[in-house]
Amino acid sequence: MAGADGDDSLYPIAVLIDELRNEDVQLRLNSIKKLSTIALALGVERTRTELLPFLTDTIYDEDEVLLALAEQLGNFTMLVGGPEYVHCLLPPLESLATVEETVVRDKAVESLRKISQEHSPVDLEVHFEPLVKRLASGDWFTSRTSACGLFSVCYPRVSSTVKAEIRQHFRTLCSDDTPMVRRAAASKLGEFAKVLELDYVKSDIISLFTALASDEQDSVRLLAVEACVSIATLLPQEDLETLVMPTLRQAAEDKSWRVRYMVADKFSELQKAVGPEITKNDLVPAFQNLLKDCEAEVRAAAANKVKEFCENLPEDNREQIIMTHILPCVKELVSDTNQHVKSALASVIMGLSTILGKENTIEHLLPLFLAQLKDECPEVRLNIISNLDCVNEVIGIRQLSQSLLPAIVELAEDAKWRVRLAIIEYMPLLAGQLGVEFFDEKLNTLCMAWLIDHVYAIREAATCNLMKLVEKFGAEWAQNTIVPKVLGMANDPNYLHRMTTLFCINALSEVCGQEITTKQMLPVVVKMASDQVANVRFNVAKSLQKIGPVLDNNALQTQVKPVLEQLKADSDMDVKYFAQEALTVLALA
């Protein structure tokens, strides 16, 4: 040791501890965040014998400092001398696991879980497990809450007597007096079940699960639903019916909407966990009820799961179940009174077409899509449009194009600019699916109209959209359809529109290639250099800088350089600045 710690005397611990004790919280926090540096300076032995005891004693501090400390200690194993000594870290972490502030406690538990893996089985029983026990029987709820997260990490690696104790402690916490602890236990129930032997899952966990699932507080009951997924996965199929299903059925009809919401939210996981038979007999009706729930919140959560639920139905009679049981509910949801329910549905409904196939889609789903495309709520329409690709694969988009167009046009002209922005973002996708002809005929005008929108964000998105379209349809198409229109705007009386021309050129030059840029775009830019509005002029300088790399050297020297020189002598400060910048960047100076 002596050799290794040779230069430690340079850093008397008192000085370092003074730093950790500084009056200024910010400085204290900085020091704590560099705790590993300090520990390294002290060497492993003094870290163990001096630094850690100090940290354990001064646990009363600002929560922010404690949080940093809890985090640091999780990575301290090497700094105290490796796994052999890792248990030295337990005392400060134990105190941290009992503080009031949730984030600190959670971080301490996280670190404890991490270092538990570095304990040898013996140390785990000698040092770690007693800590868990102390926490589990602490006076204040915070320590008991923290204990809940530690059972599962030590259970697999201890002897059977200790295992029995751990199970007993967990049982006690599940029926704790305070709902906070019961919630913590309920949220760890699934995790704990996973490390238990199957027999104990059946004998212990199930009774705990049943009790928590009928707790007097809905905040506890809903956490049991989450555990249900893990538990059901662990049990053999034949036990599910008697051990889990009664509780699950009860949860799906709980009088609190929060619990039903949770069931709806976890429905796909539950479905996978209980398997196809129970799904057919139990979950289908339960799902129908959730889709018809009186609380919009629950309906929306269920609507979100429609596609996944259908996808995971057993294939042999999937179609029949969907057609007779699910689709009728879905139809009702299309005209739900609540827009969030409708938009949740709209975000997944298109996915059903791949499952149901072409004919069913045309006959049953298409009317629903069309209805949603006409929905009063733009979000519903947007969700449909954003998922068009699913339908495209099954029936082709043509079936929809008749209704699609009015919907798109309406969204394109929506009074809210964020709606317009959203639809612009789908344009390249739509263009790809609808094809160039349809696009030229119906949508091109819209895309051009956005260029003169009165909101800058829309004009900006529109230029970017043009670039993506050119990437899709090619330079030739650009030359014929959009470049002339864009360049035409250079003569617009409104300087904002003239600037849009420049922005478009910035975006398009690269995808259009050298020829179009040199022959068509550059002359326009050059001409605009004598615009009377300074903003246009300095944007000319910026544009030249931007398109410079696309041009050949000849054009740069003969056309770009003179213009920039001219702009450099401009009367406006900004024009000068950007001209100079362009000259430098393009190496023309």
Add this chain to the structure above:
Amino acid sequence: METTKLPPSSPSSPTTSFSVPSAEKVDGFPRRSMRRARQRRSHSSSQFRYQSSQVELTPLPLLKDAPVAELHDLFCKKLQQCCVLFDFLDCVADLKGKEIKRAALNELVESVATSRGVLIEPLYPEAIKMISVNIFRTLPPSENPEFDPEEDEPTLEASWPHLQLVYEFFLRFLESPDFQPSMAKRYVDQKFVLQLLELFDSEDPREREYLKTILHRVYGKLLGLRAYIRKQINNIFLRFIYETEHFNGVAELLEILGSIINGFALPLKAEHKQFLVRVLIPLHTAKSLSIFHAQLAYCVVQFMEKDATVTEYIIRGLLKYWPKTCTQKEVMFLGEIEEILDVIEPSQFIRVQEPLFKQIAACISSPHFQVAERALYFWNNEYILSLIEENCQVILPLVFATLYRVSKEHWNQTIVSLIYNVLKTFMEMNSKLFDDLTASYKVEKQKELKRERERAELWRGLEEHQERRLQMLTEAARNQRNLQERGERGDPLTPTSPQSAHPDQPEPKPSGASSGAGESAT
């Protein structure tokens, strides 16, 4: 009881009331996070779902016309009649039934309030059942998940026309001179109280107002429930502080607690002190403090007036949770500190003056003038001023540097002139100390700068050291690997022991000694 469930009836009933302008959440600048916007909801009552197919109500004879012999029987029938629930979101549904129930409730209220001898034992279970059926329900999802009680309009309970009368009845029932706690306690039990407490989360302030009065009466009359009620309120607060940060009825519960604390016996039980330290003080951390701060401060001061020895816990607790960034909350904290100082015992003041005045100095140097101003107002409070004067020797050195600096630097003229007044006061209090501090100000300033430089040096040294160590460690690890590999290949010279790390040690040392250490030792 008619509790067979009938789900389909309600969804079709129009949930009209709140058609939020449809594009609103896609558009505009969302006032708060978009995170939960998806969850915007329409209001519908979860309660109604459990109502069976509607029972047709028929009007019963009036209570006041009933012969005495039949009075109780009729009263009971009316109570049963009032157990029928109505859909209030559909405002035209079953108007006749609603009117009959309303009239019946009115009669029940009046009868309990005015006539004696009505409340006989058999009526208790019926009355409590009627109350439970009507008021206990899972509160619907909040209309606006980002509901800010200070800015937003609360969603009002649709069934209030009936609910109000039920609450009124409950209140009159509890306040009736005939009310017998010994009979009531069989029905108003722990489960009942728990459900009652959960209702305090209602967004409707009218409902919370009734609940407050009712819970107060229950607490006053049913002694057996007191400890339980306190415990459950604790749990609600702890969940509010550490888990959800959302509960609409905190102010109301605190108001009740204010008067409960007032009645605590002395010496304070450990349970009550724990409540103060672990629940009331942490409540100050809540984001929505402004909504219940007045009630909270009242509770805190009540505790102090009961038992002065809790003062130190309180002040240190507040200092621990002192707001870092929210100036609005900082002003509230300062207000509470002043309320506390108003009643503080001089002996207690001495115990907390140091940390307290460090914080006050920090507030005075706040760039937010309202914070600085609020702190400086302490010097206008005669009692506080007298405490400061008594302890001038301790306090003046704590605040002097700040006052001096801020008087020169603050952007706000009002603050500057307030500070001059404070400095003047101090000068009059103890001119000698004042002159000493003025004289040593520059020196102190220099010292501080020096300390800062030293700290920077220390850390630079530490970091250099760390880098070297890490380099060494990686090198050592590499050497060890090499050695091991050689060992595996059967190479004869293989000390694969940990010592293999040491040979590298001395080499980088000298340079470290000269750079980092020299300065830090001074």
